[in-house]
Amino acid sequence: MDELFDAVTKAVSHLRALHSIFQKGSNFEGEDALDYLVYDSNLKCLKETIGQLDLGDQLYARKGRQMILADLLEYILIGRGYYSLKSKEDREKFVRLTLHFVNLLMCYEMMTVSDNVRRKFLNRLAREVKEIKGEDYYAELKDFSGKVGLTEKETDAPKHLNNYFDSLLPKTAGGLWHELLVYVFLIRTDIGYVIPLLLSQRLIGRKDSLIPPDFLVITYDKNLYGIEVGIKKEIQSGSFSLQSNIPTATIDTINSRSSDRCPICKRWIPFCELIIRNYSDFNKGIEGWEVRCLAECDVYTKEEIASGDCPYTKYSRSQAATLEHTHHKFADGLHYHYRCVLNKVPLTIRRMIVAAEDTIALKTHYPYYSGLEVLTRKTI
Numbered sequence: 001m002d003e004l005f006d007a008v009t010k011a012v013s014h015l016r017a018l019h020s021i022f023q024k025g026s027n028f029e030g031e032d033a034l035d036y037l038v039y040d041s042n043l044k045c046l047k048e049t050i051g052q053l054d055l056g057d058q059l060y061a062r063k064g065r066q067m068i069l070a071d072l073l074e075y076i077l078i079g080r081g082y083y084s085l086k087s088k089e090d091r092e093k094f095v096r097l098t099l100h101f102v103n104l105l106m107c108y109e110m111m112t113v114s115d116n117v118r119r120k121f122l123n124r125l126a127r128e129v130k131e132i133k134g135e136d137y138y139a140e141l142k143d144f145s146g147k148v149g150l151t152e153k154e155t156d157a158p159k160h161l162n163n164y165f166d167s168l169l170p171k172t173a174g175g176l177w178h179e180l181l182v183y184v185f186l187i188r189t190d191i192g193y194v195i196p197l198l199l200s201q202r203l204i205g206r207k208d209s210l211i212p213p214d215f216l217v218i219t220y221d222k223n224l225y226g227i228e229v230g231i232k233k234e235i236q237s238g239s240f241s242l243q244s245n246i247p248t249a250t251i252d253t254i255n256s257r258s259s260d261r262c263p264i265c266k267r268w269i270p271f272c273e274l275i276i277r278n279y280s281d282f283n284k285g286i287e288g289w290e291v292r293c294l295a296e297c298d299v300y301t302k303e304e305i306a307s308g309d310c311p312y313t314k315y316s317r318s319q320a321a322t323l324e325h326t327h328h329k330f331a332d333g334l335h336y337h338y339r340c341v342l343n344k345v346p347l348t349i350r351r352m353i354v355a356a357e358d359t360i361a362l363k364t365h366y367p368y369y370s371g372l373e374v375l376t377r378k379t380i
Helices: 002-022 030-053 065-079 088-112 115-128 130-134 138-143 159-166 175-189 234-244 273-279 302-306 338-344 347-356
Strands: 192-196 215-219 224-229 248-251 290-292 362-365
Touching: 002 030, 002 065, 065 088, 065 175, 088 115, 088 175, 088 273, 115 130, 115 138, 130 138, 138 159, 175 192, 175 215, 175 224, 224 234, 234 248, 273 362, 338 347
Parallel strands: 224 248
Antiparallel strands: 192 215, 215 224, 290 362
């Protein structure tokens, strides 16, 4: 990630160097002086208009900051990143890159439950962005101990601290990573040519504007569809379809297994190497979205998986009257870190769970989103 951030910083430094030369009259002599006067005159008008448009706040400000941070990351990966996707092999590498990057985003959100890492981040952030330290709630969040940024039932923090914490991360709780995962899902599903509009969320005309969906897809049979990430946007999608005559489908992220937050530790469960490797291999057929770890994993042995050595294994099980190793409170159908379940059950139950090598309970998932079944061109 540092390599990507360094590249963006170099681009900004390049533009700053260009501007710094032209804003100083002492750099211009003789006939060049007129060029300085023209630049200076236009710069003054530019500054005035920027202030009228509030343009600077759209690049970095507390209000909407999580959106700005997400847009910057999407610009790196999608706005410019697609230029590197020249071949099938490049596209496969991009899928791998995206899944690993989503794992990083999931890791960032462990700060919801880690006072230690959260405080270290806030201290570093205040050194990098000086004005952060003077913002309302910064000091309160820094001194706060407990869960923050979770749902109302799960958090220990008041609403204003939850909102402030959210403003410090790029689109928390899966907002950003679902958009990125849907992008690679559309590419891998091979339903057509994908046009991301994540950075163009308002199409401007002279008299009016139009709010488009997150993606457009031109299918191989020459039809055009809009793809909106996340349900509860039916009015927006319907309005776009009525104004543009482009039918729009909605992708369900709530019921997707592309991200599960462990109910015990409150951390997200990321994608394992097996999932990333297979999903980024376009020659690999994927018949179902659930992976039974004990039967399919070739990264860890069965014994290692059953013992909880893999940090990515999920545990999801309903109680069965005849299976004693399922007689515990975490056999409720929810998706947990398997290691968290082993650490929370009594030792006798833990031993039974490990010995059972329960192929049904131990699982993980490929990225999958429902809502596009009608458009699917072929099984991926």
